[in-house]
Amino acid sequence: MKLLLLGMNHRTAPVEIRERFAVPxxxxxxxxxxxxxxxxxxxxxxTCNRVEVIATTHQPEAARLRLGDFFARGGLAxxxxxxxxxxxxxFWDRDVVRHVFRVASSMDSMxxxxxxxxxxxxxxxxxAVEAGTCGPVLxxxxxxxxxxxKRVKNETRIAERPVSVAKxxxxxxxxxxxxxxxxxxxLIGAGEMIEAAMVSLQRxxxxxxKIANRTVAHADELAARFGGTxxxxxxxxxxxxxxxxxxxxxxxxxxxxxxxxxxxxLHARQNRPFFLIDLGVPRNIDPAVNDLDTAYxxxxxxxxxxxxxxxxxxxxxxxxxERIVLEEEQRFDGWLVALQAVPAxxxxxxxxxxxxxxxxxxxxGALQLSDAQLEGVEALTRSIVNKILHAxxxxxxxxxxxxxxxxxxxAARELFALDDASAPGGHIDAELQATSSPGxxxxxxxxxxxxxxxxxxxxxxxxxxxER
Amino acid sequence: MVEFHQIAxxxxxxxxxxxxxxxxxxxxxxERGAAWGLALGVAVQGLGFATLHRLHNAPAVTDxxxxxxxxxxxxxxxxxxxxWRLRIPALAAVIGPAAFLGAFMAALHIxxxxxxxLAQSGSWPHxxxxxxxxxxxxxxxxxxxxxFFLAEHRRIKAKRNVRGRGVLPSLEALxxxxxxxxxxxxxxxxxxxxxGVLWLQEVHxxxxxxxxxxxxxxxxxxxxxxxxxxxxxxxxGARQAAASAVAGLLFLIFAVVGIGVLx
Numbered sequence: 001m002k003l004l005l006l007g008m009n010h011r012t013a014p015v016e017i018r019e020r021f022a023v024p025x026x027x028x029x030x031x032x033x034x035x036x037x038x039x040x041x042x043x044x045x046x047t048c049n050r051v052e053v054i055a056t057t058h059q060p061e062a063a064r065l066r067l068g069d070f071f072a073r074g075g076l077a078x079x080x081x082x083x084x085x086x087x088x089x090x091f092w093d094r095d096v097v098r099h100v101f102r103v104a105s106s107m108d109s110m111x112x113x114x115x116x117x118x119x120x121x122x123x124x125x126x127x128a129v130e131a132g133t134c135g136p137v138l139x140x141x142x143x144x145x146x147x148x149x150k151r152v153k154n155e156t157r158i159a160e161r162p163v164s165v166a167k168x169x170x171x172x173x174x175x176x177x178x179x180x181x182x183x184x185x186x187l188i189g190a191g192e193m194i195e196a197a198m199v200s201l202q203r204x205x206x207x208x209x210k211i212a213n214r215t216v217a218h219a220d221e222l223a224a225r226f227g228g229t230x231x232x233x234x235x236x237x238x239x240x241x242x243x244x245x246x247x248x249x250x251x252x253x254x255x256x257x258x259x260x261x262x263x264x265x266l267h268a269r270q271n272r273p274f275f276l277i278d279l280g281v282p283r284n285i286d287p288a289v290n291d292l293d294t295a296y297x298x299x300x301x302x303x304x305x306x307x308x309x310x311x312x313x314x315x316x317x318x319x320x321x322e323r324i325v326l327e328e329e330q331r332f333d334g335w336l337v338a339l340q341a342v343p344a345x346x347x348x349x350x351x352x353x354x355x356x357x358x359x360x361x362x363x364x365g366a367l368q369l370s371d372a373q374l375e376g377v378e379a380l381t382r383s384i385v386n387k388i389l390h391a392x393x394x395x396x397x398x399x400x401x402x403x404x405x406x407x408x409x410x411a412a413r414e415l416f417a418l419d420d421a422s423a424p425g426g427h428i429d430a431e432l433q434a435t436s437s438p439g440x441x442x443x444x445x446x447x448x449x450x451x452x453x454x455x456x457x458x459x460x461x462x463x464x465x466x467e468r
Numbered sequence: 469m470v471e472f473h474q475i476a477x478x479x480x481x482x483x484x485x486x487x488x489x490x491x492x493x494x495x496x497x498x499e500r501g502a503a504w505g506l507a508l509g510v511a512v513q514g515l516g517f518a519t520l521h522r523l524h525n526a527p528a529v530t531d532x533x534x535x536x537x538x539x540x541x542x543x544x545x546x547x548x549x550x551x552w553r554l555r556i557p558a559l560a561a562v563i564g565p566a567a568f569l570g571a572f573m574a575a576l577h578i579x580x581x582x583x584x585x586l587a588q589s590g591s592w593p594h595x596x597x598x599x600x601x602x603x604x605x606x607x608x609x610x611x612x613x614x615x616f617f618l619a620e621h622r623r624i625k626a627k628r629n630v631r632g633r634g635v636l637p638s639l640e641a642l643x644x645x646x647x648x649x650x651x652x653x654x655x656x657x658x659x660x661x662x663x664g665v666l667w668l669q670e671v672h673x674x675x676x677x678x679x680x681x682x683x684x685x686x687x688x689x690x691x692x693x694x695x696x697x698x699x700x701x702x703x704x705g706a707r708q709a710a711a712s713a714v715a716g717l718l719f720l721i722f723a724v725v726g727i728g729v730l731x
Contacts, residue, residue: 174638176638177638178638178640290625
């Protein structure tokens with residue numbers, strides 16, 4: 001069985017291509033993909049930044065062609081999409097595991113550490129479970145991916161510090177004010193930056209938002225959307241007296257908020273502190289305002305410096321996250337190899353038993369043994385076979401838990417001419433059906449993020465069961 | 469009895485170290501753990517004071533180590549009360565070691581027998597020490613909050629190391645601690661001075677001996693009267709208020725500990 005991932009993301013394909021794969025309902029797409037004989041399990045991840053199909057297959061080449069065809073046809077889009085070869089990436093087996101774990105941990109995101117991707121992956125997994133296209137291997141892969149993401153989040157500071165200018169401003173405000181719940185914000189301007197900041201400020205629960213703009217109608221529009229009040233710039237002096245956070249991003253030749261103006265406002269406020277954020281270029285607030293004791297002024301460069309430093313820190317933390325991903329990847333790989341080893345072990349034992357039975361049958365008549373003697377010889381041969389097999393089987397079992405496990409398994413298959421498919425009870429899929437509770441293709445299983453069923457498909461347990 | 473103060477000292481030290489680690493490692497959980505350690509220390513030392521009072525009707529609490537111990541205990545207790553509403557566990561990084569010193573000194577100097585003079589003085593010495601210590605403890609807390617405020621103000625103004633929400637208290641929280649501690653501490657100090665005067669009057673028939681302790685405490689009262697006026701009547705800015713509180717704290721250390729040792 002092979003794991004295959006084919007996809008594109010914000011680094012490899014422009015949004016014009018990616019958006020063609022955006023579908024509100026993934027279930028029909030999943031059904032269409034899973035209908036193909038060469039695909040056993042499939043999950044489709046479709047976000048604004050990535051489209052990825054993850055599948056398990058016993059026919060790697062055919063599956064690769066099938067998924068390539070899916071991208072060439074534009075998913076379920078009405079017309080084909082011209083996807084160039086370099087816009088697609090392709091991973092196999094262990095690389096798929098690493099990629100999924102990195103994506104879940106937000107280490108492959110445009111903004112490293114952003115939390116949305118984990119929710120999007122859970123949605124994709126849930127859709128596949130609902131569509132019945134997610135089997136035990138992909139189920140295990142995603143469950144491990146979610147727990148890897150949780151580990152990375154808990155054990156590193158990958159998502160701790162804000163990287164957008166608006167969020168940095170809000171975080172700074174929280175270093176000045178104990179709570180923003182009872183604070184009032186004055187926003188000067190009505191452009192995109194102001195809008196982005198309003199979203200962050202509103203999320204923090206500011207009690208009052210006032211928007212001042214040259215064109216009051218534009219301010220009105222924003223105020224209606226965010227539940228604030230609109231004002232003209234002529235009211236600035238009065239508005240400043242009542243505001244705790246002032247955010248300005250408006251076109252002006254000279255600073256709109258001069259030192260003198262802020263001093264007057266501070267006097268009227270009886271020296272209650274101000275947090276001023278100047279996102280305008282040219283600057284809207286006189287830089288000398290920062291020299292006043294109770295006014296804290298940050299301009300766009302200051303905020304960008306903080307955001308850039310935070311981004312660097314996230315990247316540093318992401319490097320720590322890579323180690324966690326590697327550990328989890330090795331664990332998953334061990335599980336997968338162990339799972340694949342069980343049919344081989346069973347096959348080897350069955351073959352030895354068959355040879356013993358065959359040879360006993362061939363020579364029993366010629367030896368003219370009594371029943372008791374025959375039993376004794378049978379026991380002897382069984383014992384010899386078991387002792388001969390003990391060392392290689394133990395070794396095989398031990399090696400499956402290691403990184404080189406797959407190579408050892410392949411060597412054993414080659415050496416003993418094993419064909420898992422013809423083994424009694426035989427194929428790995430049968431093994432999976434027997435061992436894995438989460439997610440048979442027909443049977444929905446654990447919910448995304450629910451890790452209670454995580455060990456249900458434990459390969460060591462299954463191996464033990466079969467050995468018995 | 470001594471054991472209570474020893475255990476409290478250990479808890480305060482652990483709380484102080486924990487809070488410091490929480491600040492350095494930017495770990496809110498460690499800080500909260502330190503706050504619980506401080507609370508436990510306050511409770512244990514409170515038991516120590518209660519036991520002392522139960523065993524000796526007029527315990528010796530007017531000597532310098534016991535008075536300092538009571539002050540730091542009051543300071544820690546006030547911090548815990550303020551922590552109920554404000555995110556200020558980082559202050560335990562300073563209050564913890566201060567309370568440790570107080571409890572440690574108390575453990576070394578606890579007098580098993582009541583002072584003869586105090587036993588005949590009724591309740592005034594105790595009311596005086598209790599109110600005075602509470603006032604000084606709170607004013608000390610205002611000063612410590614002031615130190616934190618000035619450091620934070622400087623950091624935010626200089627735009628250095630301002631990435632992300634830290635574990636240090638916000639400027640507003642520190643300013644509130646300063647204001648509340650001053651608003652409560654100054655009247656308590658005033659009452660402490662008044663009860664001291666009443667004590668002298670009752671025992672010695674005079675209001676004023678002119679000892680260095682009396683002189684410096686009156687000067688301290690005058691200073692804090694000025695600071696309170698500037699803060700609450702003159703609408704002093706938060707930074708000036710913090711700087712004033714730090715200056716007041718330095719003066720108090722000199723007036724209480726310095727003069728106490730010299731005397």
